[in-house]
Amino acid sequence: MRSHAQRTGGESEPNCVAAPQNGSVPSSATEAKIAMNPSLTRAQPMYDGTHMAPSEIIREKGLDCLLYLVHPDNLDSITRLGILPYNTVRRLGLTHTSIANETIQQRRDFSISGDSCHDFVPLYLARRNPMLWAIGDRPRAYIRIRLEVADTDDVIFADGNAASDRTGFVRGDYGAQRLPWDVILAPRWTGARYPDGTRQRCSEVLVPSPIACDQFLDIRGDFSKPIVFPREKLSLLCHDPAFVDTTPLSSERR
Numbered sequence: 001m002r003s004h005a006q007r008t009g010g011e012s013e014p015n016c017v018a019a020p021q022n023g024s025v026p027s028s029a030t031e032a033k034i035a036m037n038p039s040l041t042r043a044q045p046m047y048d049g050t051h052m053a054p055s056e057i058i059r060e061k062g063l064d065c066l067l068y069l070v071h072p073d074n075l076d077s078i079t080r081l082g083i084l085p086y087n088t089v090r091r092l093g094l095t096h097t098s099i100a101n102e103t104i105q106q107r108r109d110f111s112i113s114g115d116s117c118h119d120f121v122p123l124y125l126a127r128r129n130p131m132l133w134a135i136g137d138r139p140r141a142y143i144r145i146r147l148e149v150a151d152t153d154d155v156i157f158a159d160g161n162a163a164s165d166r167t168g169f170v171r172g173d174y175g176a177q178r179l180p181w182d183v184i185l186a187p188r189w190t191g192a193r194y195p196d197g198t199r200q201r202c203s204e205v206l207v208p209s210p211i212a213c214d215q216f217l218d219i220r221g222d223f224s225k226p227i228v229f230p231r232e233k234l235s236l237l238c239h240d241p242a243f244v245d246t247t248p249l250s251s252e253r254r
Contacts, residue, residue, distance in 0.1 A: 069132070083210060121207040146215050220240040
């Protein structure tokens with residue numbers, strides 16, 4: 001199990017890539033820099049059948065994807081570069097349209113047994129989670145990602161919001177098994193039944209490498225207004241406002 005160290009504290013949005021400050025798409029030089037840097041290449045699956053893969057554990061719980069919450073302005077560059085860890089975004093001099101409170105974002109600046117939390121791409125398991133409410137009425141989209149991404153080497157499972165002092169970090173199939181599935185799958189995650197539900201509902205899959213576009217199932221959100229997006233990738237877009245809506249479901253009402 002990984003333990004927190006060098007913590008500065010809270011919760012935040014997943015970090016995402018966007019176009020440079022001048023509004024242009026990332027240059028071919030930037031794309032080549034990512035492709036040629038061994039530290040930025042996608043990790044390979046580490047499960048050979050002797051253990052149940054995390055993706056299978058998650059699938060058995062009834063989920064069919066992992067989720068990345070993002071501002072639609074960032075989708076164009078994400079489809080070109082993939083989803084990059086926050087520290088990689090900074091190292092390459094990229095910027096993004098944030099849907100996070102910056103003070104809260106800084107609370108993720110801590111080490112997990114020597115690795116910065118910002119060196120991981122954070123993915124959600126629960127679609128309707130506190131972060132969706134925290135961003136208010138700001139534009140948002142979910143990138144649905146193949147479950148097999150959870151099987152890659154050095155993936156860490158956080159049993160709650162990664163920035164919380166109460167959250168534990170575990171690798172591999174045991175990490176997937178010990179997630180608070182009762183809260184992740186519950187119709188409601190607040191109230192006396194789940195006293196720690198707000199933290200646990202934000203359980204994360206932390207991926208220590210870029211997630212390439214070929215691992216995307218689709219991208220869902222309200223796309224009634226035009227967005228900048230590569231024409232050759234338009235098939236990924238799925239206009240589905242309800243997928244990112246916060247209107248209470250009947251099962252969530254008291």
